[in-house]
Structure formats: structure tokens, C-alpha cells
Amino acid sequence: MPHASATPRNPDHPDHPDHATVSAGVGRLHRLGRWCARRPWWVIAGWLMLLLAVLAADRTWGGTYDDDFSLPGTSVQAGADLLDSHGSTDVRGTASQIVLHTGSGALTAHRDAVATAVRELRKLPGVIAVADPLQTPGAVSADGATGIMTARFTENPARLGAAYLDGVDEAVHGLRADHVEVEYGGPLGQSARPKAADRLSEVIGLATAVVVLLAGFGSLAAAAFPLLTAVVGLLAGISLLGLLAAVFTFGNAAPTLATMMGLGVGIDYALFLSTRHRRLLHTLDDPAEAAGRAVATSGRAVIVAAATVALALGGLYASGVTFIGTLGLAAGLTVLAAAVAALTLTPAFLGVAGRGIDRWRVRTPVDEPSGTADTWHRWAAVVGRRPWVFLAVGTLVLAVLAVPAASMRLGHVDNGADPTDYTDRRAYDLVADGFGAGANGQFTIVADLRDTHGDTTALSGTLHDALAATPGVAQVTTPVTSGDHALLITTVTPDTGPQEQATSDLMHRLQDDTLPGALADGGAHGYVTGVTAAQLTFRDVVVDRLPLIVAVVVAAAFLLLLTVFRSLLVAFKAALLNLLSIGAAYGVVVAVFQWGWGSALLGVGEPVPVESYVPMMMFAIVFGLSMDYEVFLLSRIREAWLHTRDNHLSVATGLAGTARVITCAALIMTSVFLAFLLSTNVVIKMLALGLGVSVIIDATLVRLILVPSTMYLLGKANWWLPRTLDRLLPHLDPEGPPPEGGVEAPEGKTAAAVPATRGESR
Numbered sequence: 233m234p235h236a237s238a239t240p241r242n243p244d245h246p247d248h249p250d251h252a253t254v255s256a257g258v259g260r261l262h263r264l265g266r267w268c269a270r271r272p273w274w275v276i277a278g279w280l281m282l283l284l285a286v287l288a289a290d291r292t293w294g295g296t297y298d299d300d301f302s303l304p305g306t307s308v309q310a311g312a313d314l315l316d317s318h319g320s321t322d323v324r325g326t327a328s329q330i331v332l333h334t335g336s337g338a339l340t341a342h343r344d345a346v347a348t349a350v351r352e353l354r355k356l357p358g359v360i361a362v363a364d365p366l367q368t369p370g371a372v373s374a375d376g377a378t379g380i381m382t383a384r385f386t387e388n389p390a391r392l393g394a395a396y397l398d399g400v401d402e403a404v405h406g407l408r409a410d411h412v413e414v415e416y417g418g419p420l421g422q423s424a425r426p427k428a429a430d431r432l433s434e435v436i437g438l439a440t441a442v443v444v445l446l447a448g449f450g451s452l453a454a455a456a457f458p459l460l461t462a463v464v465g466l467l468a469g470i471s472l473l474g475l476l477a478a479v480f481t482f483g484n485a486a487p488t489l490a491t492m493m494g495l496g497v498g499i500d501y502a503l504f505l506s507t508r509h510r511r512l513l514h515t516l517d518d519p520a521e522a523a524g525r526a527v528a529t530s531g532r533a534v535i536v537a538a539a540t541v542a543l544a545l546g547g548l549y550a551s552g553v554t555f556i557g558t559l560g561l562a563a564g565l566t567v568l569a570a571a572v573a574a575l576t577l578t579p580a581f582l583g584v585a586g587r588g589i590d591r592w593r594v595r596t597p598v599d600e601p602s603g604t605a606d607t608w609h610r611w612a613a614v615v616g617r618r619p620w621v622f623l624a625v626g627t628l629v630l631a632v633l634a635v636p637a638a639s640m641r642l643g644h645v646d647n648g649a650d651p652t653d654y655t656d657r658r659a660y661d662l663v664a665d666g667f668g669a670g671a672n673g674q675f676t677i678v679a680d681l682r683d684t685h686g687d688t689t690a691l692s693g694t695l696h697d698a699l700a701a702t703p704g705v706a707q708v709t710t711p712v713t714s715g716d717h718a719l720l721i722t723t724v725t726p727d728t729g730p731q732e733q734a735t736s737d738l739m740h741r742l743q744d745d746t747l748p749g750a751l752a753d754g755g756a757h758g759y760v761t762g763v764t765a766a767q768l769t770f771r772d773v774v775v776d777r778l779p780l781i782v783a784v785v786v787a788a789a790f791l792l793l794l795t796v797f798r799s800l801l802v803a804f805k806a807a808l809l810n811l812l813s814i815g816a817a818y819g820v821v822v823a824v825f826q827w828g829w830g831s832a833l834l835g836v837g838e839p840v841p842v843e844s845y846v847p848m849m850m851f852a853i854v855f856g857l858s859m860d861y862e863v864f865l866l867s868r869i870r871e872a873w874l875h876t877r878d879n880h881l882s883v884a885t886g887l888a889g890t891a892r893v894i895t896c897a898a899l900i901m902t903s904v905f906l907a908f909l910l911s912t913n914v915v916i917k918m919l920a921l922g923l924g925v926s927v928i929i930d931a932t933l934v935r936l937i938l939v940p941s942t943m944y945l946l947g948k949a950n951w952w953l954p955r956t957l958d959r960l961l962p963h964l965d966p967e968g969p970p971p972e973g974g975v976e977a978p979e980g981k982t983a984a985a986v987p988a989t990r991g992e993s994r
Contacts (some may be wrong), residue, residue: 269583328570347364353383432856493853530867810862821921
């Protein structure tokens with residue numbers, strides 16, 4: 233059996249572990265890395281010019297973000313389209329509530345101030361209509377202290393910027409001067425929210441990264457270069473996203489999600505390259521050559537990892553919901569920007585440092601272990617002695633963590649979970665106190681009369697009585713006919729709040745039973761629409777499409793890993809283990825937010841449903857990130873396997889070679905994600921906790937226990953691939969071309985000396 237002793241120091245020797253990279257030296261990646269390292273100031277200057285250009289362009293032409301989406305082919309979208317086509321000004325456009333409340337006395341005592349505010353609001357650009365609460369039935373609470381002024385805009389006011397909100401404030405200034413509390417709900421409330429404190433989260437993530445890198449590697453330059461590269465790539469990616477937001481609609485969570493992903497993977501990618509470079513400097517005199525070989529080897533793994541993450545995020549478009557797809561696009565954009573920065577800017581920094589990269593240090597610099605006496609080799613030996621035990625324990629822990637996921641309830645986190653210093657939270661509370669919880673989750677009922685026959689008045693009465701008799705309905709307004717007599721329009725107020733399951737059940741009851749029963753005889757068609765109906769329908773669409781997303785992402789990642797590593801079992805194992813770790817992360821999110829276990833510590837004062845798109849986003853992101861570490865670990869295991877054909881030694885060597893860098897990378901990424909728990913957005917908190925926990929699980933249970941134990945048990949079958957499939961698949965290598973040959977070597981020879989046989993992976 234080949235062994236690791238007596239390794240030649242000359243990398244051109246066929247028995248040297250880096251011999252493969254020498255043969256890869258003429259490759260494009262090798263030339264790219266070497267060129268960047270030999271002309272570092274050109275590369276750095278080019279990146280600075282590019283960065284300044286995109287930052288200036290984003291500042292000048294960049295767009296805004298808002299949660300605006302359409303749901304083609306659904307009842308809620310059909311109803312909304314009918315209102316836009318046939319409705320009068322009081323039902324068209326984007327509606328937003330302006331809630332008025334008197335501390336004592338009735339709102340009617342402020343009639344003049346209310347009328348003035350309505351008049352001034354109607355003068356604002358983009359305003360279609362404003363309903364005076366004192367002249368609108370049902371717009372004033374039973375005690376007379378609270379009123380709802382509904383304003384309708386030609387577009388979402390959140391897109392109009394802070395200056396527009398100043399105009400709204402000016403229009404209602406007289407009410408506030410008259411001691412009437414004025415709060416904004418809906419899109420106006422969103423635009424009035426304080427700017428997210430993402431900068432603090434970013435600073436915490438970067439500060440933690442500095443500490444981890446210095447403690448893990450000891451070198452100031454080794455810590456600084458990955459951070460600088462990640463920040464430059466992130467700024468470029470976020471600026472490009474801002475420019476895209478001027479053309480396409482991106483959700484409010486898009487820039488935060490993109491920052492979390494771009495910063496996390498950017499540090500990871502640059503760290504893997506710089507660590508490999510520092511190892512190569514032990515055997516090479518030319519730093520530029522070392523940088524070229526680092527890019528030619530670990531750089532290939534970076535490309536595969538980034539492609540896997542981008543592929544998983546791109547798979548979100550399979551949901552058929554543009555809103556979901558664009559969130560994936562936003563995160564994928566910063567991931568790709570991070571990969572490009574790592575492959576070009578990192579070797580440039582390494583070229584500037586030269587052989588003095590470890591000159592400034594806080595302790596003895598380290599990179600990758602040599603020999604077999606280190607801690608990670610000993611850990612691999614422990615796992616290798618009892619692989620079944622470690623496999624069973626690791627799987628059991630993941631299964632226990634995943635148990636809460638079975639009770640996951642998807643929904644929309646309403647404004648009742650927001651901080652009380654948000655105006656839309658205060659508007660929510662005032663409406664709930666004055667009109668009941670269901671007033672925050674009303675449904676708009678639209679009946680299409682164009683194909684009707686008979687008396688419309690009788691049909692209106694039948695519709696009203698049927699809606700009022702439906703269980704779960706608190707109130708129904710009298711149906712009104714649109715100006716062209718094409719529609720009947722009414723509003724239903726549920727007994728329960730918008731995030732309650734009973735409200736969702738009511739929507740389905742109205743759509744499936746009440747409306748068909750009430751309208752069938754007259755030939756009309758009924759639709760349930762409005763903001764609450766859109767949120768609940770969005771959830772239903774996501775639930776229906778989630779299995780498709782899972783299938784598309786898993787299949788794509790499986791094929792990519794199969795092509796890269798030339799192994800059926802390795803690709804299948806990676807996909808299966810990643811699914812288990814995602815299930816465990818889902819379980820933690822459900823336990824904290826839905827069950828309320830410790831949610832108060834995160835600033836969430838009540839149990840809330842899991843936001844409908846969070847599982848889909850988490851799946852794509854976690855699956856992609858898990859594949860990141862999988863690719864880096866398996867690349868080194870496969871590299872060792874091609875040289876030794878010793879499964880135990882290869883697993884131990886791969887684990888030891890990547891353990892320090894993966895552990896540090898995971899600590900950094902976890903800190904980046906968990907720092908966003910400081911966000912006041914509950915959805916961002918969910919994503920931050922879920923992603924942070926998933927990285928912890930992936931870097932510990934999966935990479936240190938489950939992967940080595942399964943690979944020990946599978947033995948040489950790890951690298952089995954049918955001949956026919958081998959011929960069909962393109963050849964993509966994660967760490968550059970292997971040594972000449974690549975099948976099992978006879979005793980006393982290296983694998984490099986033996987020609988490959990058909991049907992086996994090279």
C-alpha cells in the first residue's frame with residue numbers, strides 16, 4: 233500500500249502531491265492566477281476603477297426594493313385585474329391605510345382637520361383617491377375614537393422614496409397639530425420604516441472574521457487579504473443589484489440576503505485560495521507561480537462551488553413566482569461577484585505580499601498540516617475505527633433536530649410581530665383595538681357580472697347573505713356595482729387576524745364553497761382578492777411548488793457533482809446528507825419562531841408562522857452552501873485518492889487538509905449570518921438563524937462525522953462510475969487534471985504510473 237512518508241520536495245517529481253498541479257500549469261486558470269500575481273497593481277487598479285464606477289452608477293441610477301409581486305392564474309390575481317380594468321377610483325391602484333386615533337373623545341370633533349388632510353393628500357402626485365373616514369361607512373370604530381383613511385396610489389408608494397413620504401407627513405400635519413395620532417399602514421408604513429441596521433451586522437461579521445482568521449492562521453496578511461477581497465466583491469455585487477433594481481422588481485429582503493451571501497462566501501473563497509498558496513510557498517521559490525497553481529487547483533474548486541450555489545439559487549425560478557426567483561438572483565449575483573473577485577484580486581494581493589506574506593504575525597503562522605500526526609488525522613482515525621457508531625449518532629442528532637419541522641405552519645408574518653416603534657405596527661394595533669383583529673386581514677370579494685342573466689339587485693342580496701352566513705365572517709359590507717356595471721364589489725372582515733390559520737381556512741371556504749354557491753344560478757364568477765388573500769395565495773403557491781424546487785435543485789447539484797467527481801455514490805451521499813442538514817435547520821427555525829422557544833431573546837414577542845418563502849429560500853441557499861464545503865473537502869479527498877488509492881488515508885488526508893480552513897470559514901460565515909439577528913425584520917431573523925444553524929450543522933456533524941464515516945464504510949466504491957455513464961459525462965475536474973493515469977496502483981507504485989482503465993473515474 234502506498235504511504236505518505238518520503239514525499240519528494242520537488243513538485244515536478246511524479247510522486248509529489250502537487251505534481252498534478254504542475255501539469256495543470258499551462259491551463260487558463262493557472263495563467264490567470266500567475267498573471268494577476270505578476271501584475272498586481274494593474275489588477276488592483278482595475279478593480280478600484282470598476283468599483284468606483286458601479287458605486288457611482290448605483291448612487292445615480294439605482295432602484296428601490298419593495299415586496300410587490302403577481303400571481304398569474306390565481307383567483308386573487310384575476311380579481312385584482314378585474315378591479316384595475318373595471319373598478320372605480322376607490323378600488324384601483326395600490327391601497328394604503330392612514331389610521332387616525334384620538335386619545336379621548338370622538339374623531340368627529342376633528343372634522344375640519346380630517347377634511348383638510350384628505351384635501352391635501354388628494355393633491356399629491358400619484359394619488360388616485362382618498363376616502364374620508366367620516367364619510368365612509370364602517371371606517372370609524374364603534375367608540376368613535378379610531379378612523380381609517382384609505383389612500384390609493386398609481387404605484388406602490390414605497391417606490392417613491394423618502395421625499396414623497398415627507399409630502400404625506402406635510403399633508404397630515406394639521407391632524408397631528410390638532411392632537412390626533414396619525415399612523416401609516418400598508419405600503420406607506422413600509423416606506424416609513426427606519427433604514428435597516430445592516431451595517432452593524434456587517435461590521436460584527438467582519439470583526440469576527442478578523443479574530444477567527446488571526447487565531448486560526450496567525451498571519452495578518454492571511455487575515456487581511458480574504459477580508460479585502462470579500463468586501464470589494466460584495467460592494468461590486470450590491471451596486472450591480474441596485475442597478476438591476478431600477479429595471480426589475482426585487483423584494484425588500486433582497487439586498488440584505490445578497491449581503492449575507494456575498495460576504496460569507498467571499499471570505500470563504502479567498503481564504504481557500506490564500507491557504508493553498510501559502511502551502512505551495514513551502515516548495516516553490518516564485519510567489520507568482522504559487523499563486524498560479526493555487527488558482528489552478530483550489531480556484532477550480534471555487535468555480536465549482538460558486539456554480540453550485542448559483543445553480544441552487546437559480547433553481548428558485550422553477551417556483552414560477554418571479555418574486556422568489558429575483559431573491560435568488562440577488563443572492564446569486566453577489567456569490568458570482570465574490571468568486572470573480574477571489575480568482576483575480578486574491579492572487580493580486582498575494583503577488584504584492586510575495587514571500588513575505590507571513591512577515592507580520594500574531595503567532596506562528598500555519599496553513600495546512602503535513603504528515604499524519606496532527607489532530608485532524610487522529611480524529612479521522614477515531615471515526616475510521618467505529619464508522620457505524622459515528623454514522624448512527626450523527627444521523628440521530630440530525631433527526632432529533634428535524635422533528636419540529638414536521639409541524640411547520642407557513643403563513644405571512646403580519647405587522648403585529650414588528651417593533652412598536654414602527655408606524656405600521658402602531659397602525660396595526662390601533663385597527664385591531666378599534667375594529668377587531670380581522671380588520672387587519674380583510675378580503676375583497678369581486679363578482680364578474682359580464683356573463684350574468686337576471687336581476688343584479690337580487691344577486692347582490694344573495695351574495696351578501698351568503699357571505700354573512702359563512703362561518704368565520706365578522707362583517708360584510710353592502711355590495712356595490714362598478715361604474716360600468718361589470719362588477720359587484722364587497723369587503724369581508726374575518727373574525728381572526730391575518731396570520732391565523734382560521735383566516736386562511738375562511739379564504740378557501742369563500743372561494744371554494746360560498747362564492748360558487750351564491751353566484752352559480754346568476755352565471756356570475758366570484759373571486760377573493762386583496763392584500764391578505766394575495767399573501768395567503770402566495771403561501772399556497774409556494775407550498776405547491778416547493779417539491780419541484782427541491783427536485784430541480786437536488787437533481788442539478790447531483791449531476792454537477794457526478795460530473796466533477798465521477799462517482800455515483802459520492803454525489804448521492806452529498807445530496808442526501810445535505811437534505812438531512814436542511815431538515816435539521818428547518819426544525820430549529822420552527823422551534824424558535826413558531827413554537828416560541830427563545831424567540832423573545834431575538835426580539836420577537838409572539839409565536840409567528842414561518843414566512844411562506846423562507847423554507848424555499850433556505851433550501852436553495854443551504855443546499856448551495858453545503859455543497860461549497862462538500863466540494864472543497866471531496867476535492868482534497870479525491871486528490872489524495874488519485875495519488876494513493878488508499879481510501880482510509882485519502883479520507884484522513886482530505887479531512888486534515890481542509891479541516892482548519894473549513895472550520896474557520898464556517899465560523900466566519902456563521903458569525904455573518906447570526907449578526908443579522910439584529911435586524912428588526914422578522915423574516916431576516918428567520919433566514920439568519922436558519923442559515924447560521926445550517927452552517928454549524930454542516931461544518932460539524934456533516935463534514936467531521938457523517939462524511940468521513942460514510943466514506944470509510946463505502947471504501948473503494950466511493951469512486952465507482954459505470955463505463956457508459958463515464959463516456960457520456962463531460963470531464964470537469966475540481967482541482968485541475970489528475971496525474972497521468974489514475975486507477976489503483978500495484979504495490980510499490982504510485983497511481984500516477986498506471987494507465988487508466990475504461991469505466992473508472994480518472
